[in-house]
Amino acid sequence: MRIRLVVTAVAASLALAAPTAAASPAVAAVEAGDAEVLALPQTPADGGTESPAVVNGEAATSADGMGALLLDGAFRCSASLVAAEWVLTAKHCVVDIEGDGAKLAADRLSVRVKSLNRTSGGGVVNVEYTKVRTSHDIALLHLTRSANAEYVRLPTLNPAEGTTNYIFGWGSTNGYSGASTYLKRATVEVTDANSVDYYGGRAIRSSKINGYACYGDSGGPQFKLVDGLRYQVGVLSTVTSSGGVCQGYQTYASVPASLDWINEVAGL
Numbered sequence: 001m002r003i004r005l006v007v008t009a010v011a012a013s014l015a016l017a018a019p020t021a022a023a024s025p026a027v028a029a030v031e032a033g034d035a036e037v038l039a040l041p042q043t044p045a046d047g048g049t050e051s052p053a054v055v056n057g058e059a060a061t062s063a064d065g066m067g068a069l070l071l072d073g074a075f076r077c078s079a080s081l082v083a084a085e086w087v088l089t090a091k092h093c094v095v096d097i098e099g100d101g102a103k104l105a106a107d108r109l110s111v112r113v114k115s116l117n118r119t120s121g122g123g124v125v126n127v128e129y130t131k132v133r134t135s136h137d138i139a140l141l142h143l144t145r146s147a148n149a150e151y152v153r154l155p156t157l158n159p160a161e162g163t164t165n166y167i168f169g170w171g172s173t174n175g176y177s178g179a180s181t182y183l184k185r186a187t188v189e190v191t192d193a194n195s196v197d198y199y200g201g202r203a204i205r206s207s208k209i210n211g212y213a214c215y216g217d218s219g220g221p222q223f224k225l226v227d228g229l230r231y232q233v234g235v236l237s238t239v240t241s242s243g244g245v246c247q248g249y250q251t252y253a254s255v256p257a258s259l260d261w262i263n264e265v266a267g268l
Contacts, residue, residue: 059184066078069089084146087127111124140266167217201258202253234253
């Protein structure tokens, strides 16, 4: 299943059913024809091409801590591993965002781990059940077995404005459609540590340094380096689109704001 998001040139409105209009900054017009939209993968547009997913940026050299979330075997979202049997992603990745907002059946979900290629390599582990946080774009997936893969570190504090961070994902590389076969990364700058995600939870807004997130990067991580170690500060919720083209800033649901919930659910 793939979602196609459309922003009209005149009204900058989003053809997407939101959980509630009041709780969803993703359906609000921003300015000058821009709108924030969910970063689920789109159907490739005419003339779309694919190169090694984050727009611009660079090819990732390691898939450590990363997972590609699959729905009925097809790519759905980017994700990360927070424990041997637990995967962190965006809430909107595991609910019927076009319908009633109910959680997707867990037996339709699986995660490819230990591979830079979202279509092959590594291993695919099924999902046993999912947990979503109320009023935050955060979800945890419990796997049916250990992923036997490295997992990420989780911080206690949000990054400060002006911080240089790194984003990873299998999203579009051309700015408007499709998803990348190979994992990419980009460098971004935190511009607001008190923004809001798709469901109104606390989020981190960041802007491009050498690349930015796009459709398909949803649920993927934003990392801050501390003493050479990566800490996941955010989970991609929305991207800014103008005329259907990803550009501008992106918002990541704050991991520190949901850390107590993550620890309680996953028993970390």
